[in-house]
Amino acid sequence: MSHLLTISLSSAILVPCVLSLRQLPLSLTKASISSSRNLSMDSSDSQHFQNVVVMRHGDRLDNTEPLWVSTAARPWDPPLADPGKVRAFCTGRKLRSQLGFPIHRVLVSPFLRCVQTASEVISALCAIDDDPVNMTGDGVAIDPSKLKVSIEFGLCEMMSREAIRLELAPKDGNWGFNVSELEAMLPAGTVDTTVERVYQELPQYEEGVPGSRIRYEKVIQALADKFPSENLLLVTHGEGVGVSISAFMKDATVYEVDYCAFSHSRRPIFFGNNESFTAGNFQALTKHGQTGISYYPLSPITNPV
Numbered sequence: 001m002s003h004l005l006t007i008s009l010s011s012a013i014l015v016p017c018v019l020s021l022r023q024l025p026l027s028l029t030k031a032s033i034s035s036s037r038n039l040s041m042d043s044s045d046s047q048h049f050q051n052v053v054v055m056r057h058g059d060r061l062d063n064t065e066p067l068w069v070s071t072a073a074r075p076w077d078p079p080l081a082d083p084g085k086v087r088a089f090c091t092g093r094k095l096r097s098q099l100g101f102p103i104h105r106v107l108v109s110p111f112l113r114c115v116q117t118a119s120e121v122i123s124a125l126c127a128i129d130d131d132p133v134n135m136t137g138d139g140v141a142i143d144p145s146k147l148k149v150s151i152e153f154g155l156c157e158m159m160s161r162e163a164i165r166l167e168l169a170p171k172d173g174n175w176g177f178n179v180s181e182l183e184a185m186l187p188a189g190t191v192d193t194t195v196e197r198v199y200q201e202l203p204q205y206e207e208g209v210p211g212s213r214i215r216y217e218k219v220i221q222a223l224a225d226k227f228p229s230e231n232l233l234l235v236t237h238g239e240g241v242g243v244s245i246s247a248f249m250k251d252a253t254v255y256e257v258d259y260c261a262f263s264h265s266r267r268p269i270f271f272g273n274n275e276s277f278t279a280g281n282f283q284a285l286t287k288h289g290q291t292g293i294s295y296y297p298l299s300p301i302t303n304p305v
């Protein structure tokens, strides 16, 4: 995996609600489908799976409006375009109906497009009455007790010129991410301000592409270990989604990640008598092309019988 994967910047305005995203490949055992926050509740079976979904943000405004950067106060941090909000909300709706397990916790990159994406997804996941006419979370009443969300700097964009052009990066090195302002954009009642971040601050600019790939893998693992009894949704950037496949699927090389594409990985986890747990390795279950991620080999190699 020496080349950068292609982050789709297609400006085609899709109506994602009518796209038929095929179902996630789910071959879950009964034990992995937990309807409560406590995966260790099913005492009849001590093995459970912890699920981690890693998702890319929706359509960014500087893609649909190339002139946006010329006047932007923060040209390194574009918001979502309107179709991106629709795509994010509708992807949240699909996660809710198709995953087969609840999301207990959402962790999100501090970049504006990711916070806005997380906000839409959370509205869909927590909507009290899911009315199919609603295409965004605006005005949708939610039950905020369903999940918790917090900002994680370690899920940020690749801090390198391949992802953020040198001339767009802040001259004074101040990226200006204000956590309380970002939290205020998330649906009321869902923010968990007690979470200690894995990355207390942004990685240095020019961490390099290999460096950011190592970071994404470390952060996914660290967050899973931090919340072993919870299923997680990580809202991040294209490269982070790519890493969630290439790190957890043998010999997979990711070459394209669409807006709002998501991967699903899981690991077996065993809880001890006290707070202790033992976990197996993550395995990515997402199939090529099913949820917006394209990778080689295109299908699992099967031996002819």
Ligand SMILES: *[C@@H]1O[C@H](CO)[C@@H](O)[C@H](O)[C@H]1NC(C)=O
Pocket: 038, 040, 041, 042, 043
């Ligand atoms: C979680 O499961 C443990 C072990 O079965 C139990 O003691 C505890 O009360 C449960 N916690 C919740 C919040 O349900």
Ligand SMILES: *[C@@H]1O[C@H](CO)[C@@H](O)[C@H](O)[C@H]1NC(C)=O
Pocket: 129, 130, 131, 134, 138, 139, 140, 141
């Ligand atoms: C759908 O959105 C409208 C506002 O656009 C809102 O008034 C309505 O309550 C929403 N429907 C649901 C079921 O939340």
Ligand SMILES: *[C@@H]1O[C@H](CO)[C@@H](O)[C@H](O)[C@H]1NC(C)=O
Pocket: 178, 179, 180, 181
């Ligand atoms: C973050 O934003 C809040 C609300 O606008 C403001 O009160 C606070 O001073 C800001 N913090 C920093 C470090 O800029």
Ligand SMILES: *[C@@H]1O[C@H](CO)[C@@H](O)[C@H](O)[C@H]1NC(C)=O
Pocket: 272, 273, 274, 275, 276
């Ligand atoms: C409980 O955890 C401690 C370490 O935190 C460990 O030493 C001990 O063996 C554990 N006890 C059981 C019964 O698992």
